[in-house]
Amino acid sequence: MSPRRWWMKLGHAGLMLLTAVYCLFPIYFMLVQSLKTPEEDVFGNPFIVTNPTLENFEELFERKGEVRGFVGDALRRSYPFLDWLANTLFVFAGSVAATLVASVAAGYALGRLRPPGFRWWRRVIFATYVVPQTILFIPLFQVMHVLALDDSLLALLLVYPSMALPFCVWMLSGYFEHLPREIEEAALIEGASRAGAFFRIVLPMSRPVLVAAGIFTLGTIASDFMIASVFLLSPQNQTITAGLGTFDVALDELAAVAGVNLLAIPVVTISAVFARGFVRGLTASMVEGS
Amino acid sequence: MGRARDVRLAYLLLAPALLMLSTALAYPVGWEVWTSFTDLSPLKDGATAYVGLANYSRLLSDAAFWQAAFVTVGYAVVTSVAKLALGLGFALLLVRPFRGRVLVFLAVFLPWAYPAGVSVIGWYWTLNPPTTTAYAPFMGHLKYVVDGTLGTGAWAFTSVILFNIWRGSSFIGVLLLAGINAIPPELFECAVLESKSPWRRFWLVTVPLLKPFLALAVFLSLTSAFADLANVWMLTAGRIVFPVIGTHAYFLAIKAGQFGPASALSLTVVPVLLGVLLVLFRLFDPLRREAT
Numbered sequence: 069m070s071p072r073r074w075w076m077k078l079g080h081a082g083l084m085l086l087t088a089v090y091c092l093f094p095i096y097f098m099l100v101q102s103l104k105t106p107e108e109d110v111f112g113n114p115f116i117v118t119n120p121t122l123e124n125f126e127e128l129f130e131r132k133g134e135v136r137g138f139v140g141d142a143l144r145r146s147y148p149f150l151d152w153l154a155n156t157l158f159v160f161a162g163s164v165a166a167t168l169v170a171s172v173a174a175g176y177a178l179g180r181l182r183p184p185g186f187r188w189w190r191r192v193i194f195a196t197y198v199v200p201q202t203i204l205f206i207p208l209f210q211v212m213h214v215l216a217l218d219d220s221l222l223a224l225l226l227v228y229p230s231m232a233l234p235f236c237v238w239m240l241s242g243y244f245e246h247l248p249r250e251i252e253e254a255a256l257i258e259g260a261s262r263a264g265a266f267f268r269i270v271l272p273m274s275r276p277v278l279v280a281a282g283i284f285t286l287g288t289i290a291s292d293f294m295i296a297s298v299f300l301l302s303p304q305n306q307t308i309t310a311g312l313g314t315f316d317v318a319l320d321e322l323a324a325v326a327g328v329n330l331l332a333i334p335v336v337t338i339s340a341v342f343a344r345g346f347v348r349g350l351t352a353s354m355v356e357g358s
Numbered sequence: 359m360g361r362a363r364d365v366r367l368a369y370l371l372l373a374p375a376l377l378m379l380s381t382a383l384a385y386p387v388g389w390e391v392w393t394s395f396t397d398l399s400p401l402k403d404g405a406t407a408y409v410g411l412a413n414y415s416r417l418l419s420d421a422a423f424w425q426a427a428f429v430t431v432g433y434a435v436v437t438s439v440a441k442l443a444l445g446l447g448f449a450l451l452l453v454r455p456f457r458g459r460v461l462v463f464l465a466v467f468l469p470w471a472y473p474a475g476v477s478v479i480g481w482y483w484t485l486n487p488p489t490t491t492a493y494a495p496f497m498g499h500l501k502y503v504v505d506g507t508l509g510t511g512a513w514a515f516t517s518v519i520l521f522n523i524w525r526g527s528s529f530i531g532v533l534l535l536a537g538i539n540a541i542p543p544e545l546f547e548c549a550v551l552e553s554k555s556p557w558r559r560f561w562l563v564t565v566p567l568l569k570p571f572l573a574l575a576v577f578l579s580l581t582s583a584f585a586d587l588a589n590v591w592m593l594t595a596g597r598i599v600f601p602v603i604g605t606h607a608y609f610l611a612i613k614a615g616q617f618g619p620a621s622a623l624s625l626t627v628v629p630v631l632l633g634v635l636l637v638l639f640r641l642f643d644p645l646r647r648e649a650t
Binding site: 287312350 | 467
């Protein structure tokens with residue numbers, strides 16, 4: 069190997085290492101903190117954990133009434149973490165499902181059935197991204213009140229899909245538009261109904277794009293902090309995000325970081341499993357058949 | 359006949375998406391627009407008066423508005439440029455196969471996949487730790503150095519920028535990687551024959567072919583920055599020394615109870631983003647191919 073190539077290789081490896089450290093360090097740091105005992109948190113090296121413990125995680129699941137003990141004069145509350153976990157699962161799964169169903173339907177309508185002005189429909193739906201969420205929760209609260217959904221998880225199920233729908237509809241309609249028509253027509257000629265052709269042929273083919281839309285939705289709703297904390301008030305109705313926002317940092321820093329990781333682990337695992345499908349789906353939605 | 363049925367079916371299939379969007383947006387946006395023309399306030403007795411454009415004209419002569427607008431634009435531009443540069447770098451690094459590529463790809467993907475609603479909490483406590491932790495002295499020192507050099511609140515604002523870039527560059531990297539994968543490899547092979555300089559090839563081949571993806575990335579990055587309230591809020595714990603339009607409007611509405619001016623303020627970003635979107639639509643809207 070010539071020295072020049074050798075240097076190129078070394079530079080490449082160095083860049084890779086730098087990229088990985090830059091991306092993973094914050095995640096690693098949070099993981100390390102959550103595994104620490106209080107003693108090590110105060111006196112130990114912040115970058116490593118010598119006596120890993122799961123006590124911070126266990127602490128989250130303890131429920132012994134409201135009062136958990138005192139630190140000096142300060143009252144330590146206990147948190148209904150199991151409820152939060154169940155609520156989060158319900159809201160995330162429900163929102164992803166609702167978003168996928170609605171955006172597949174809309175994407176098929178715009179990309180394949182093409183009602184008059186379908187291009188403008190698509191553009192208008194995408195353009196809803198320009199609306200800033202800033203103080204929108206004030207009127208949104210009125211809407212939820214009229215629907216009797218204040219302090220209810222269903223409120224999030226209504227709001228979350230609207231955050232991911234524009235991108236998903238745009239992606240899916242682009243994909244359906246470029247899918248060769250012959251695929252569907254062959255099935256229709258053989259006597260399948262429109263719905264039959266869709267569910268048996270088009271939908272299975274679209275798997276990568278569905279994966280991409282699903283992962284995008286998950287990432288988008290998992291990034292919300294505002295909506296969850298504004299709409300969910302009573303502790304037993306909160307999601308992990310909203311609940312962690314009410315933690316007292318000074319007293320429960322380690323438990324809170326453990327809570328962050330407890331939400332992150334399932335979300336990250338799902339995303340990592342589908343990560344390559346995510347890229348493939350994004351590619352497919354923009355170029356397939358063009 | 360068949361066409362009419364298709365159109366009816368199309369509207370039927372569109373209905374759920376439109377219904378969801380309008381529940382979450384139609385009334386709230388209408389309320390916001392209407393409120394921006396009134397002096398609606400929960401603190402005020404008596405009827406709400408229509409004040410016309412007064413809220414808007416007062417904004418234009420308000421120094422605090424211009425400061426917030428200036429900071430917002432700066433925040434959006436700085437984070438977008440950094441995210442695009444980093445994201446493009448990630449995508450170009452990952453496009454050719456090498457040993458361990460899957461692992462590096464996963465590393466690039468994780469900052470975005472890591473749930474930001476809670477990672478922002480983790481970031482906040484990492485950068486502004488409780489005083490008892492082992493790294494608190496170091497972080498506190500860093501904070502004083504940054505605040506001392508650039509003014510109070512600079513460290514908090516820097517942490518917002520860092521968080522936004524960390525998470526956004528991950529998404530843009532993955533998006534651009536998908537974009538590069540969409541380019542037929544023959545085009546790159548031709549380009550190698552045309553020009554020896556990788557730098558020239560990058561500007562003459564890669565960038566033009568990636569244009570739709572770059573435009574999409576710019577738009578998503580700008581909207582997230584302009585609308586950013588939660589991150590600024592969390593990472594600065596409500597202390598707005600560097601106000602952006604989002605936090606400024608939030609304060610006006612929640613702390614000061616001035617719904618009218620707050621609505622006007624948060625609506626000021628809409629024309630800006632709409633203008634950007636109209637320009638970028640030409641680049642990334644897939645319909646342009648058969649539209650003309």
